[in-house]
Amino acid sequence: xxxxGRQKQPQSIGEDRSPGLSRxxxxxxxxxxxxxxxxxxLLAACGGGSTVGLTATSAxxxxxxxATSGSGxxxxxxxxxxxxxxxTSAxxxxxxxxxxxxxxxGGTLKWYLPDDPPDLDPQMQTTSSLQWVLxxxxxxxxxxxxxxxxxxxxxAAATPVPDLALKYENVDELTYVFHLRQGVKFxxxxxxxxxxxxxSLNRIRTDSPEFQRAYAFAPVDSVEATTPDSVTIKLKEPxxxxxxxxxxAYTRIAPKHVIDEKGDMKQVIVGTGPFKLxxxxxxxxxxxxxxxxxxxxxIPYLDSIEIAIMPxxxxxxxxxxxxxxxxxxxxxxxxxxxxxxxxxxxxxxEYAPMGLNGIGCxxxxxxxxxxxxxxxxxxxxxxxxxxxxxxxxxxxKQRAVxxxxxxxxxxxxxxxxxxxxxxxxAKALLKEAGYENGFKVKCKSVYRYSQKEATVAAQxxxxxxxxxxxxxxxxxxxxxxxxxxxxxxxxxxLAPFGDISDFTAALYGTQASRNYGxxxxxxxxxxxxxxDKELDVDKRKAIYADIQKMLAEKCWVIDFPxxxxxxxxxxxxxxxxxxxxxxxxxxxxxxxxxK
Amino acid sequence: MRTYVLRRITLIIPxxxxxxxxxxxxxxxxxxxxxxxxxxxxxxxxQAEQLRQQLGLDKPVVVQxxxxxxxxxxxxxxxxLWTKNSVVGEISRALPVTLELAIISMLIASLLAIPFGLISxxxxxxxxxxxxxxxxxxxxxxxxxxxxxxxxxxPAIWFRWSPPTTYVSIFADPVQNLKQFMLPSLAxxxxxxxxxxxxxxxxxxxVMRQDYIRTAQAKGLASRALVIRHILRNALIPVxxxxxxxxRLFLGGAVLIEQIFLLPGLGRLTLWAIQxxxxxxxxxxxxxIVIITLLLNLLTDLSYGWLDPRVRLA
Numbered sequence: 001x002x003x004x005g006r007q008k009q010p011q012s013i014g015e016d017r018s019p020g021l022s023r024x025x026x027x028x029x030x031x032x033x034x035x036x037x038x039x040x041x042l043l044a045a046c047g048g049g050s051t052v053g054l055t056a057t058s059a060x061x062x063x064x065x066x067a068t069s070g071s072g073x074x075x076x077x078x079x080x081x082x083x084x085x086x087x088t089s090a091x092x093x094x095x096x097x098x099x100x101x102x103x104x105x106g107g108t109l110k111w112y113l114p115d116d117p118p119d120l121d122p123q124m125q126t127t128s129s130l131q132w133v134l135x136x137x138x139x140x141x142x143x144x145x146x147x148x149x150x151x152x153x154x155x156a157a158a159t160p161v162p163d164l165a166l167k168y169e170n171v172d173e174l175t176y177v178f179h180l181r182q183g184v185k186f187x188x189x190x191x192x193x194x195x196x197x198x199x200s201l202n203r204i205r206t207d208s209p210e211f212q213r214a215y216a217f218a219p220v221d222s223v224e225a226t227t228p229d230s231v232t233i234k235l236k237e238p239x240x241x242x243x244x245x246x247x248x249a250y251t252r253i254a255p256k257h258v259i260d261e262k263g264d265m266k267q268v269i270v271g272t273g274p275f276k277l278x279x280x281x282x283x284x285x286x287x288x289x290x291x292x293x294x295x296x297x298x299i300p301y302l303d304s305i306e307i308a309i310m311p312x313x314x315x316x317x318x319x320x321x322x323x324x325x326x327x328x329x330x331x332x333x334x335x336x337x338x339x340x341x342x343x344x345x346x347x348x349x350e351y352a353p354m355g356l357n358g359i360g361c362x363x364x365x366x367x368x369x370x371x372x373x374x375x376x377x378x379x380x381x382x383x384x385x386x387x388x389x390x391x392x393x394x395x396x397k398q399r400a401v402x403x404x405x406x407x408x409x410x411x412x413x414x415x416x417x418x419x420x421x422x423x424x425x426a427k428a429l430l431k432e433a434g435y436e437n438g439f440k441v442k443c444k445s446v447y448r449y450s451q452k453e454a455t456v457a458a459q460x461x462x463x464x465x466x467x468x469x470x471x472x473x474x475x476x477x478x479x480x481x482x483x484x485x486x487x488x489x490x491x492x493x494l495a496p497f498g499d500i501s502d503f504t505a506a507l508y509g510t511q512a513s514r515n516y517g518x519x520x521x522x523x524x525x526x527x528x529x530x531x532d533k534e535l536d537v538d539k540r541k542a543i544y545a546d547i548q549k550m551l552a553e554k555c556w557v558i559d560f561p562x563x564x565x566x567x568x569x570x571x572x573x574x575x576x577x578x579x580x581x582x583x584x585x586x587x588x589x590x591x592x593x594x595k
Numbered sequence: 596m597r598t599y600v601l602r603r604i605t606l607i608i609p610x611x612x613x614x615x616x617x618x619x620x621x622x623x624x625x626x627x628x629x630x631x632x633x634x635x636x637x638x639x640x641x642q643a644e645q646l647r648q649q650l651g652l653d654k655p656v657v658v659q660x661x662x663x664x665x666x667x668x669x670x671x672x673x674x675x676l677w678t679k680n681s682v683v684g685e686i687s688r689a690l691p692v693t694l695e696l697a698i699i700s701m702l703i704a705s706l707l708a709i710p711f712g713l714i715s716x717x718x719x720x721x722x723x724x725x726x727x728x729x730x731x732x733x734x735x736x737x738x739x740x741x742x743x744x745x746x747x748x749x750p751a752i753w754f755r756w757s758p759p760t761t762y763v764s765i766f767a768d769p770v771q772n773l774k775q776f777m778l779p780s781l782a783x784x785x786x787x788x789x790x791x792x793x794x795x796x797x798x799x800x801x802v803m804r805q806d807y808i809r810t811a812q813a814k815g816l817a818s819r820a821l822v823i824r825h826i827l828r829n830a831l832i833p834v835x836x837x838x839x840x841x842x843r844l845f846l847g848g849a850v851l852i853e854q855i856f857l858l859p860g861l862g863r864l865t866l867w868a869i870q871x872x873x874x875x876x877x878x879x880x881x882x883x884i885v886i887i888t889l890l891l892n893l894l895t896d897l898s899y900g901w902l903d904p905r906v907r908l909a
Binding site: 210314494 | 625748
């Protein structure tokens with residue numbers, strides 16, 4: 001499929017700049033698809049012909065089929081994934097630092113969300129507050145193997161494992177058959193059927209703006225319940241990302257009869273997940289309680305989760321300090337200092353928020369149509385200074401694509417113009433472009449996206465005579481200005497999608513839906529198209545290296561470095577995965593309280 | 596008297612009508628619309644158009660207003676664009692919270708302002724007077740949201756205590772409810788007490804210099820009776836007027852305080868409606884606020900007559 005013109009519905013990114021998802025392994029596996037030898041990551045047994053199965057987790061929760069093919073290293077070649085062995089994975093046993101001892105059942109976890117989800121429908125919106133809640137209440141056909149020990153940035157976490165589907169067959173490159181787990185019940189006591197699954201997948205791809213994930217299934221031709229326990233997906237064209245999209249937490253299975261009755265599921269939660277909705281007072285509190293009928297034995301450990309809706313940051317901090325909530329995220333380093341003074345024993349995890357921050361140049365506006373001017377701005381940026389000043393030293397240099405795409409990312413110093421900051425070169429470039437004396441420019445910004453970084457950048461630009469004024473905007477007004485291309489410069493942030501092509505094409509494809517500043521050109525489009533069709537992983541990586549080099553050189557976006565944030569939990573919270581990624585869902589399936 | 600009240604109440608109707616037009620136009624005039632916020636990162640114009648149609652926002656603003664007015668006259672203020680809940684339902688949940696906050700804050704403000712203002716005047720230019728003046732000028736200078744932030748941060752750091760995170764109605768659990776309202780009411784009430792405290796002081800000083808007070812003193816009236824019956828009562832008249840006029844400010848102050856202290860009140864609902872451009876919700880909230888303000892003004896006017904026989908005669 002043509003990637004350049006692909007219209008993306010975005011994942012909204014919250015104030016926490018919740019990161020997106022890395023699907024690099026899947027991509028490698030996906031590459032095999034065209035050759036008809038798709039090796040599913042979880043396959044335990046190779047079926048005959050082109051049929052490949054996933055093994056069931058079956059009755060034992062601790063025996064997860066582990067990914068052994070394709071997921072090991074970033075350099076796995078396109079032919080490496082044809083065999084795999086079942087393996088006992090550690091996914092159900094919590095990680096070392098978070099756990100000592102046997103999980104205890106019971107207790108109530110106190111947690112918070114900064115805002116209410118807009119509504120509760122599992123198949124429409126991608127808002128992060130909604131994903132956090134629904135991730136604990138619904139299942140998909142597959143899910144990513146996030147769990148204690150498998151943090152969101154680990155290879156294992158990027159591996160799909162069975163969820164409602166025990167296995168799937170890849171009959172031919174256009175046909176997938178998913179075999180469902182038996183005996184699964186929705187929260188209202190009804191049985192999960194193949195009809196529910198087919199209905200849900202078809203509903204997600206409804207062509208209406210309310211269904212923000214429809215784009216992910218654009219290449220799907222039909223979804224049908226072919227037998228009582230199997231669902232067949234037929235594609236219009238080979239689609240490497242299908243398994244990723246199925247495993248993404250957004251692809252949730254909801255009961256057909258509830259939607260038939262109510263029209264939508266905006267007010268109710270009826271899933272198959274480990275927690276069900278007990279009560280919800282908008283703007284105040286949501287209470288989830290254990291689903292005793294959940295198909296995975298012993299899961300969840302918690303009796304209930306109380307989620308307070310807390311928009312104000314100081315009250316979140318106060319509540320964490322006073323143990324009114326058990327988890328605080330994300331924290332910056334100065335907040336951590338206070339927290340540690342009050343409660344020295346809190347457990348802190350560092351993570352990269354995985355988003356991309358930068359100043360976007362509007363190439364329709366002079367002088368930013370001139371690549372030399374953009375390059376001059378880049379040469380004036382000292383990423384280390386931004387790390388030191390804004391991130392208090394917690395961060396690392398990055399360019400072009402977020403570090404999420406580990407294995408695909410070209411290291412900073414191997415990209416063009418990695419000798420920044422270089423004021424002399426910057427001045428020379430400006431002079432060449434005819435702006436020897438610099439210029440004045442306004443940069444639109446909003447508090448939640450990289451405004452602080454832009455403020456430092458404004459100081460740095462002074463060295464080359466560029467007088468950048470930061471315009472502080474209200475969020476809604478900012479979005480309108482950004483989406484309409486109504487800016488000269490704009491300080492913004494974006495969460496990545498799953499596959500590296502999703503990110504680069506959606507932002508830099510000349511027709512793409514997130515291309516706010518008329519970025520990209522015909523050369524880049526050609527590269528993106530080529531990268532989307534290339535099924536050999538190594539060759540594809542080479543193409544993406546070229547793309548990153550081009551992005552670094554063209555400077556459509558002046559990149560800010562990657563920052564580091566922290567999760568803080570009280571020490572009695574065990575089995576917590578710092579899953580800063582609502583796309584993975586999960587949340588608190590394996591959390592237990594040691595108190 | 597009755598005609599006066601009726602006339603005032605009747606005047607509320609055209610005021611509301613005018614306000615509804617202004618609000619309808621203003622909320623649509625500010626940059627950034629609900630469709631952009633709903634679509635977030637996508638700038639696809641086709642999707643935006645489709646969504647605009649679904650929400651009924653593709654029609655001219657005048658037509659939209661006509662539709663809204665027609666429904667409003669039948670008592671239907673519409674449903675939220677985001678939650679699809681009835682906006683009246685949302686308000687009926689939020690309003691009691693704000694009213695409780697306003698009433699407790701008002702109580703705190705009066706309990707601080709009236710006795711302190713009185714003492715300050717009676718002991719003019721002595722230590723208690725200076726102290727009260729320092730307290731009141733501090734209250735005037737500190738923004739309530741900053742005080743609120745301190746009130747929530749410091750107990751958490753010092754005593755590991757924070758107010759409950761979840762609102763509970765006063766009828767369900769009075770103790771929990773008051774725990775939650777204590778700090779926000781203090782943050783809000785202190786600022787308001789400062790203005791009243793200063794006014795109370797100056798009014799008392801004014802009254803103390805009146806001839807009738809000197810006469811009362813001369814005929815040997817006990818000082819307690821003098822203060823309570825003659826000074827306090829007369830000094831209170833302008834103070835109550837000002838407090839009445841200030842009462843509507845609680846609605847504005849509540850916006851930030853409710854946000855900080857996690858109270859699901861009208862202020863927070865209104866702020867949210869502005870942020871996400873939920874036009875029907877905002878429209879309804881502002882109407883309610885206008886009605887409350889107009890009623891408060893009316894009550895204040897009526898209280899003049901009740902407190903001051905001179906006004907009643909006129």
